[in-house]
Amino acid sequence: MVARGGFTLVEALVALVLSSIVVVLVSSVFLVQNRYYATQVQRSGAHDVARAATEFLAQEVRSAMAGGVTVAEHDSLVIRSPMVVAAVCGTSGTYAYVQFEGGEAALDQDAVAGVGVYDAAAGSWSFYNEAWGSGGLDGGTTLAGVGCAANGADTTGAMEEFHRIDQLTSLHGSVPLPGTLLTLFRETTFTIRPSQLAPGVEGLFVGRWGDTLMEYASGLDTTAGFQYLREGQSAYEDQVSGAQLDQIDVIRFIADARRPAPTGGVADIRYGWSVNIPLRNAR
Amino acid sequence: MSSDRSRRPDQERGGFVLGLVVLFLFTIAMAATAGYQMVNTEFTLAQTAREGQKALVVARGGLERFLGEQIGMVGDSVSWAIGDGIATVTTRKVLEADTLNHLYYVRSEGTVADVRTPNDPARRVVSTYAWHRISPVPDTAAIFMTDHTLEVRGSARVIGLDTATVADCPGGGTAGIVGVASGGAAFEFGGEIDGNPTDVDLGWTGFGHVVQDSNLRWDILSDPSFPVEFDGTAPDWSTLPADSFPLSRHVGTLVAGGGSSWSGGRGTLIVTGRFRAEGSFRWNGIVLAGRLDETAPGDDPEILGMIVAGFNGDQRDEILESGTFRYHSCNVYAANRALSYMERVDHAVFEVN
Numbered sequence: 001m002v003a004r005g006g007f008t009l010v011e012a013l014v015a016l017v018l019s020s021i022v023v024v025l026v027s028s029v030f031l032v033q034n035r036y037y038a039t040q041v042q043r044s045g046a047h048d049v050a051r052a053a054t055e056f057l058a059q060e061v062r063s064a065m066a067g068g069v070t071v072a073e074h075d076s077l078v079i080r081s082p083m084v085v086a087a088v089c090g091t092s093g094t095y096a097y098v099q100f101e102g103g104e105a106a107l108d109q110d111a112v113a114g115v116g117v118y119d120a121a122a123g124s125w126s127f128y129n130e131a132w133g134s135g136g137l138d139g140g141t142t143l144a145g146v147g148c149a150a151n152g153a154d155t156t157g158a159m160e161e162f163h164r165i166d167q168l169t170s171l172h173g174s175v176p177l178p179g180t181l182l183t184l185f186r187e188t189t190f191t192i193r194p195s196q197l198a199p200g201v202e203g204l205f206v207g208r209w210g211d212t213l214m215e216y217a218s219g220l221d222t223t224a225g226f227q228y229l230r231e232g233q234s235a236y237e238d239q240v241s242g243a244q245l246d247q248i249d250v251i252r253f254i255a256d257a258r259r260p261a262p263t264g265g266v267a268d269i270r271y272g273w274s275v276n277i278p279l280r281n282a283r
Numbered sequence: 284m285s286s287d288r289s290r291r292p293d294q295e296r297g298g299f300v301l302g303l304v305v306l307f308l309f310t311i312a313m314a315a316t317a318g319y320q321m322v323n324t325e326f327t328l329a330q331t332a333r334e335g336q337k338a339l340v341v342a343r344g345g346l347e348r349f350l351g352e353q354i355g356m357v358g359d360s361v362s363w364a365i366g367d368g369i370a371t372v373t374t375r376k377v378l379e380a381d382t383l384n385h386l387y388y389v390r391s392e393g394t395v396a397d398v399r400t401p402n403d404p405a406r407r408v409v410s411t412y413a414w415h416r417i418s419p420v421p422d423t424a425a426i427f428m429t430d431h432t433l434e435v436r437g438s439a440r441v442i443g444l445d446t447a448t449v450a451d452c453p454g455g456g457t458a459g460i461v462g463v464a465s466g467g468a469a470f471e472f473g474g475e476i477d478g479n480p481t482d483v484d485l486g487w488t489g490f491g492h493v494v495q496d497s498n499l500r501w502d503i504l505s506d507p508s509f510p511v512e513f514d515g516t517a518p519d520w521s522t523l524p525a526d527s528f529p530l531s532r533h534v535g536t537l538v539a540g541g542g543s544s545w546s547g548g549r550g551t552l553i554v555t556g557r558f559r560a561e562g563s564f565r566w567n568g569i570v571l572a573g574r575l576d577e578t579a580p581g582d583d584p585e586i587l588g589m590i591v592a593g594f595n596g597d598q599r600d601e602i603l604e605s606g607t608f609r610y611h612s613c614n615v616y617a618a619n620r621a622l623s624y625m626e627r628v629d630h631a632v633f634e635v636n
Contacts, residue, residue: 026307037314044325055332063634085633087386087412089378099377099388101410101635123629152379161375179380181412181631281630 039269046257046271049219053204054255056216058277060188061251065116065125065281069248070187074225074238077190077251080127082183083111086163090147091175096165097144098182099153103160104141109133113187113209115165117172118180128171129187129209138166151178189213192224201258221256221270228252229276252276334395334405337367339634342393342409345370346632349389350413352510353625355530357387357415368395368404377412382454385415387625390635408635412628418619419498420569420591422457424464424484425610428575429493429593431467432600435474437580439603443478443610446587452613460610466492467600474603478610493593497571499622501594504571505555507534512621517545528568528617540564540584551618558592560584560606567611568618573597580604587611588618 007015060081071078084107090097100106112132116125130137145155145162155162165182168175176182187209195203195218202220207213227236229250236252256272344365349372362371371392378386389411396404425443426433435441443462447455462478463469466488469476476482487496494501503509512518513531523529528550537554539545541561545552549567558572564584573595578584584606592598 026303030307030310033311033314037318040318040321044321047325048328051328051332059634063632065630082633085410085412085631087377087388089386099375101388101390101408118628118630120628125630148377152376152385154376158375178378179386181628183633280632 042259042261042269043271046219046259046269049204049217049257050255050272053217053220054253054273054275056206057190057204057253058275060190061277062280064279065118065183066123066279067125067127067246068185068279068281069228069240069245069251071189072226072228072240072245072248072251074227075192077226078187079190080113080116080185080187082116082185083107084184086165086182086184088176088178088180088182089153089162090144090151090178092143092147094167094169094175096168096175096182097147097162098165099148099162101161103163104139105160107184108186111186111208112137112184114185115168115171116183116185117168117176118182120180125183126172127185130171131210132184137168137171140164140166190226192220192226195219200260219257219259221258221272223254224256224272225254226251227254248279250276250278330397330399331405334397335407337395338393338405338407339409340393341365341368341370341395342391342407343632345372345393346389346391346409346411348372349391350411350625350627355621355623357625365393368393376415380414383416383418385417386628387413387415389413389625406636409632410635411632413625414628415623416498416626417623418616419622419624420571420589420615420619421496421498422460422589422610422612422615423496423591424461425478425589425608426462426575427464427487427493427497427589427591429466429596429598430488430490431465431593431598433463433465433467433469434472434600434602435463435470435476436472436602437474437604438583439474439578439606439608441474441476441603441608443482446609446611447613451611452616454616455613457612466490490596493591497591499571499591501571504532504553504622505534505573505594511553517548520548526617528614528621530621539566540582549614549618551621556595558590560586567614569615569622574599575601577601578603578606582606585609588614 060079064079064081068080084100086098086100088096088098109132114127114129115137116127118125142164144164145159148162149155189207191205191213192202195201197215198218202222202224203215204217204220205213206216227238228240228248229236230244230247231249240248252274254274259269261268345363348363357374360373362369373390375388376385377388392408394404394406425441441462444459445457449456459479461484462476462482464484464487469483511532512529518529530551532553534555536556537545538559538561540563547565551569554572557574557576558570559576560578561582566586568588570586570590572592574597575592582605586608588611590608
């Protein structure tokens, strides 16, 4: 009865030791797993930051025309990227009738920073900053399709793609002739500076022309930045200014991301790449 | 009672261990699930981004291919399988600057469907503007050749005055063009050279001016891989509409007429080598030849349109002893349309989405 009813001290100690070993082993596994998970979360976050910043930037930069870069510094880039490219298919007084895909409905008028006019003979664009609807640059659809159809445009089923742009005379000096290309562009500023959302790291701030910059991606490293390759050059530069801005062929974005070390970690999580984005319309 | 008490500690210990195991398994399962979700989300994002990039490449490829290969009249839509996707190119005319230069909006949509998302393929659209150059070969002369001497003898006639009238086509009945244009020399030895404003224009100095001034990419047109409507053999004219002026090509030397399958026809005839007209060969349109060969006495070939020759750089002094080579503005215009091409407006490729 006594033997069956309890444990000896030795039995209790053995059980305690074995239980402790099991608890320690399992806890270790759990902690390792947890740390690995936290590391992956941070790494994934860094990856997201780098990718999001890269994709957004690349799309803005790729379509930029020659002369579309107005600020080119290591931590700051200002670029005019086309929202639409349109062809003048007719004129009337101070109006230029143009065609562009989607028409006015597809145009984010609030984002229009200005208009560019292409000089085919010179092979260059002239840009004029003017907000849409401010009086210097405005539009509408009145008679645009009819005016273009009179010049041979196929408006069948797409009358809404034809648009009227007003008062180019005050900006460009004259109404562009039929066949001239125009672009309505947005001017976007990209700046890398200390993050407001994640202290200790850098953030990519993005803003439209005239607007306050917003933090688009948080978690960039101090090594992140922009570099520029000019026409005929073989080395990238951290800064380009003046007349050399028109010579920029490629913009490199060094998308280095950094996240604080997870609990228990000793080193920050770093992840990044650099991507060379050609300005396809520059040359 | 004693037996119940003796079992209770065993049951309590067992329950505690089971609970611990369940707790650990639950924790590990939660961590694994969260990890899987995260990895899966990352994978999906990366996959979407990659397919979007592929679709952009496909769209760009379609646009480039269309602008590079388009020759002749512009169709409404064409699709190609490119890489992992399909490019669909559509056009819309936005301006007729004049009768020979039309501006088109060219739109290329690239789609890449993944096996996991067959109904929601990645789509990217790029567009640009391009001029349709409807009449790329300028109406220069009835015979336009490189720096060599052309002698017109016997019954041969080279006439730049327009054979066509306004009744043949709108714009027909022009004042005509030069008879012979060359950087060499041209002589009448019993034959006839006539034209407007002059019979012979020798101002085309410099070898290769034909290549430069004809606005044609001879290297492309003469490349066997360049698609033409009829290659190597003459069309069966009985099956073609009377108003068709197709693009035909013969690789190498062509002795037209005189037993050749090329007894006549219309449109634009590309002869990559030497071109010699014999017998009663008849052609309405443009002949583009690497080299123009002589004609023999007694033959009676007739070309109503234009000859542009010397593209291969091996042109020699030639003698035309027979034949009528006469400018016909309507035939030239119609034949030119088969050579019309798209010329992209520089710096205007735009990513629509």
